[in-house]
Amino acid sequence: GQQVMQIPQYQHVQEGEDFTTYCNSSTTLSNIQWYKQRPGGHPVFLxxxxxxxxxxxxxxxxxxxxxxxxxSSLHITATQTTDVGTYFCAGPRxxxxxYIFGTGTRLKVLA
Amino acid sequence: SQTIHQWPATLVQPVGSPLSLECTVEGTSNPNLYWYRQAAGRGLQLLFYSVGIGQISSEVPQNLSASRPQDRQFILSSKKLLLSDSGFYLCAWSVRGTVNQPQHFGDGTRLSIL
Known part of the structure; x- marks a missing residue:
């Protein structure tokens, strides 16, 4: 079946470092969406x-x-502590x- | 503006008990509605989606069911909860009629089964 995978699963960075998450679909997508979920919160469309x-x-x-x-990819330049959370990509079935959501990348930013 | 409400925020239920989670949307008409489940530290699993009153599509065979009795109301139910039903349940809506629309999520319900 159609799958959407993300790498890495986890990423710890020092504040100020860059971060990239990659999203790969098994099928061609008409569009792709990105969401951010803060710890304890709900996904928010980006x-x-x-x-x-x-x-x-x-x-x-x-x-x-x-x-x-x-x-698709999401790159964050000079991460801040406010960037902490899990980033999901999603593509339409x-x-x-x-929408099929990717497996997510959990970002932790160390101050 | 549109808002989505989910309740309760947290719920602790014994195994074998029934479940009813409610989601309502305000400020829009004829939305697509979705129920997702998220296990701790995991991704989003689509459980049900609806494009209209009484129209429910089930994604995963399980002991959960969904209903849409009104245009902006979506209910997730179970007659007998299992331990595996624990998780974070999220309701979402999107504009109806097109696939290229973002999904807007409620605050979710954290369900623990004892």
Whole structure:
């Protein structure tokens, strides 16, 4: 079946270091979404990418959609303690309103 | 603006007891509605989704069921809870009619089965 995987599963960084999480789908996606879940909280939508090769930025966060629309990445420059949480990518299941969430990357930032 | 409410926030139930979790959405009409479960430290597992009143799609065979008695109300139920039903239950909504819409999550219910 359709799968969405993320690596790494965990990442510990020193505050100020960069961080990247990678998302890989077993099928071509029409779009990809990214969510952030703070510890003890619920997932919050960050951004959606639709076009092949698309790059979007939100302050220190850079999101990229692969040319083949099967992978994506989220890069955080100069991490801060407020970046702590789990980052999920999600892609739509073909022909449905359902999204398949990736396995998530848990980020811990050490001050 | 749209808001989504889930209750209760936490729940402790004995094995074999019934369950009813409620989710309501305000400020929008005809939303797609979703129930997810998240085990501790894990990803999101889609349990049910609904595109309209009385229309429920089940993702995983289990002892849970869902109902949508009103347009903006989504209920997750069980007649007899199992230990494996423990987890963080999240309700979400998205704009109906298109797949390219973000999902908006409620605060969730932390369910512990004893």
């Amino acid at each position: 951004i959606q990418l639709v076009k092949s090769g698309e790059v979007k930025k939100q302050k220190r966060l850079t999101f990229q959609f692969g040319e083949a629309k099967k992978n 073909v022909g449905t309103y359902k």
